[in-house]
Amino acid sequence: MPGLESDGSIREWVDEETRHVDVVASWESLCETYDALRFSDPLSDAERLEEFKWIVQQMNAFLTKMRNRMLSCRDPEAMVEALMASHTQTGKADLGTRRALVYQKLKQRWLQTTVARLQVMMMEKGEAHGWTE
Numbered sequence: 001m002p003g004l005e006s007d008g009s010i011r012e013w014v015d016e017e018t019r020h021v022d023v024v025a026s027w028e029s030l031c032e033t034y035d036a037l038r039f040s041d042p043l044s045d046a047e048r049l050e051e052f053k054w055i056v057q058q059m060n061a062f063l064t065k066m067r068n069r070m071l072s073c074r075d076p077e078a079m080v081e082a083l084m085a086s087h088t089q090t091g092k093a094d095l096g097t098r099r100a101l102v103y104q105k106l107k108q109r110w111l112q113t114t115v116a117r118l119q120v121m122m123m124e125k126g127e128a129h130g131w132t133e
Helices: 008-017 023-036 045-071 076-092 098-123
Strands: none
Touching: 008 045, 008 098, 023 045, 023 098, 045 076, 045 098, 076 098
């Protein structure tokens, strides 16, 4: 069975959901995540910038991987399964540094949000999004 890649609207949605991020556009979100995780060690601006660059680089690699995985799925249900399987794999993640913890938190947040959006789209009937039954 062909992957979802052949369907333009699904491909567009996946492309949008997996669009790469950059440090400047992500700055406030990263600061909010650091604040929410209540880190107490002092962090200089230079250290913060280096950590943010690393996190963005990791997120972009993750988003590329998820894009490829999602586009290889045969239908939206398989996409949800693939995303949920990726979510359970985060339990084996490296949590040895502050930046690694933030990256894992952002991955989990992205996976949860993307699964929820996909499930809502599936419930609203797929035809509006190019899915036929």
